[in-house]
Amino acid sequence: MILERDSRYSDGTVLGSMCTEPHPVARRVFREALHVNLGDPYLFPNAAEAERECVRWMARVLLDHPAPEEAVGAIVSGGTEANVLAAYAAREATGGREIIVPETRHFSFEKAARMLRMRLVEAPVDEEYRVDVDAVQDLITRDTALIVGIVGTTETGSVDDVEALSDVAEDRGIPLHVDAAFGGFVAPFLRRYRDLPRFGFDLEGVTSVTVDPHKMGLVPPPAGGIIFRDGELPREIEVHAPYLSGGGSRQFTIVGTRPGAPVLALYANILTLGEEGYERIALACYRETLRVVDAAKDLGLEPAVDPPHLNLANVLLNGRDAAERLLEEAERHGWKVSISSNPLGVRIVMMPHLTADRVTEFLRLVARVVRECGG
Ligand SMILES: Cc1ncc(COP(=O)(O)O)c(C=O)c1O
Missing domain, CATH: 3.40.640.10 (Type I PLP-dependent aspartate aminotransferase-like (Major domain))
Structure with missing residues (x-):
């Protein structure tokens, strides 16, 4: 099938996209x-x-x-x-x-x-x-x-x-x-x-x-x-x-x-969905974002903005080497990540296709990379 190698939001590996599975x-x-x-x-x-x-x-x-x-x-x-x-x-x-x-x-x-x-x-x-x-x-x-x-x-x-x-x-x-x-x-x-x-x-x-x-x-x-x-x-x-x-x-x-x-x-x-449906989705995504930020802190990572303003968590990286390493490791483990430059960090857009539990698995990888890069 022609889309075989393309991402699917439903598998929970797309971490940095502002688009998601349509309703x-x-x-x-x-x-x-x-x-x-x-x-x-x-x-x-x-x-x-x-x-x-x-x-x-x-x-x-x-x-x-x-x-x-x-x-x-x-x-x-x-x-x-x-x-x-x-x-x-x-x-x-x-x-x-x-x-x-x-x-x-x-x-x-x-x-x-x-x-x-x-x-x-x-x-x-x-x-x-x-x-x-x-x-x-x-x-x-x-x-x-x-x-x-x-x-x-x-x-x-x-x-x-x-x-x-x-x-x-x-x-x-x-x-x-x-x-x-x-x-x-x-x-x-x-x-x-x-x-x-x-x-x-x-x-x-x-x-x-x-x-x-x-x-x-x-x-x-x-x-x-x-x-x-x-x-x-x-x-x-x-x-x-x-x-x-x-x-x-x-x-x-x-x-x-x-x-x-x-x-x-x-x-x-x-x-x-109406107003109520959209509100329910927004609140659920934000709740998961707060859980992600807490999980990041528990792992010794530093969120760029705490508490986050919306359903986007940015976790700081300790230098370009860490960013390069993270991209390599993420590729190997099947995560689709997005690195930000101001601040240098990894952007996690908590869209409805992501859960905090799933993202926490990824954060363990981030914590290891940051540690190994001297953080
Ligand atoms: C704040 C903001 N404005 C504008 C855009 C551009 O939107 P689009 O990619 O739909 O053209 C984006 C895309 O992520 C965005 O984050």
């Missing part, structure tokens, strides 16, 4: 909708309506939008396209060329900056890898087009103080984009039980948010999400699509023909 309902609906093209709402009006429903649901449930029907968004190819769209719209709206990002930003912002001929201005982070909001304030210039905050950084799962960033953005009249590609389906639920900053449209300064259904939304890829507070920013980048829908169609996404299957899969998940 069974999503999988079934996806298969039924293989022919659906969201680029042509004239041919697929129901799918187009499902996308609008998904956007409204995310705006209301995940992003606390005070008027969710005003939100404008799309399910796009991934968090990368979502972040590019946010930067593009901000550049067009402000005429500025600088994007202030936390130094923990995902590399998609580098792609955005290069494609859009913009510049990234990196702000430092604190000991929990959250952006330093005073530094952001100091970095603002007349050329600032966009400020970015992150809910769930790629390397440590850290959550920036978006409430404070929103105050700065609002005060200075600069768009604020929140990259919640990973945390968007987790933080809103954890926040009901533990202290995490708000990051949605209830904060006046937030103008757009990335939230990816193909990460913790349990939808098969490609399914990134970009949600704007209202139609103002996407209008800056939309174009007329002359031959579609009798000439009446407009698009602000980069991709023209877009797969409808992931959107219908998301819609099915929303109807099946």
Whole structure:
């Protein structure tokens, strides 16, 4: 079989992926909708309506939008396209060329900056890898087009103080984009039980948010999400699509023909799991993450952030040699690992396909490598 050598989430060896086994309902609906093209709402009006429903649901449930029907968004190819769209719209709206990002930003912002001929201005982070909001304030210039905050950084799962960033953005009249590609389906639920900053449209300064259904939304890829507070920013980048829908169609996404299957899969998940189901999954993943962090400490390892902000545990490594050794050993034992560089550590993304017990087996290997490398 052609996929023989490819990973399967279900065997519990994939430790560093933000994607996971799709929910069974999503999988079934996806298969039924293989022919659906969201680029042509004239041919697929129901799918187009499902996308609008998904956007409204995310705006209301995940992003606390005070008027969710005003939100404008799309399910796009991934968090990368979502972040590019946010930067593009901000550049067009402000005429500025600088994007202030936390130094923990995902590399998609580098792609955005290069494609859009913009510049990234990196702000430092604190000991929990959250952006330093005073530094952001100091970095603002007349050329600032966009400020970015992150809910769930790629390397440590850290959550920036978006409430404070929103105050700065609002005060200075600069768009604020929140990259919640990973945390968007987790933080809103954890926040009901533990202290995490708000990051949605209830904060006046937030103008757009990335939230990816193909990460913790349990939808098969490609399914990134970009949600704007209202139609103002996407209008800056939309174009007329002359031959579609009798000439009446407009698009602000980069991709023209877009797969409808992931959107219908998301819609099915929303109807099946709903807010309660997603909350249950987020809490279960977070509980396992806490167990992983405890297990790491019991083994003499040091977590990068303790307690972790979301369902991502990063365990520090004591040098490049240890990282190389770990990669070799992991390969030999069948683990699929992901090494972070800032901090140097091993990222363990506690997706629903992982359990703390399984990950603890891997941590024993990490502890041995760290010990043998002098830690
Ligand atoms: C915080 C963050 N933003 C954006 C992205 C990019 O998402 P995608 O790979 O879906 O383009 C990722 C991917 O892991 C991410 O962690």
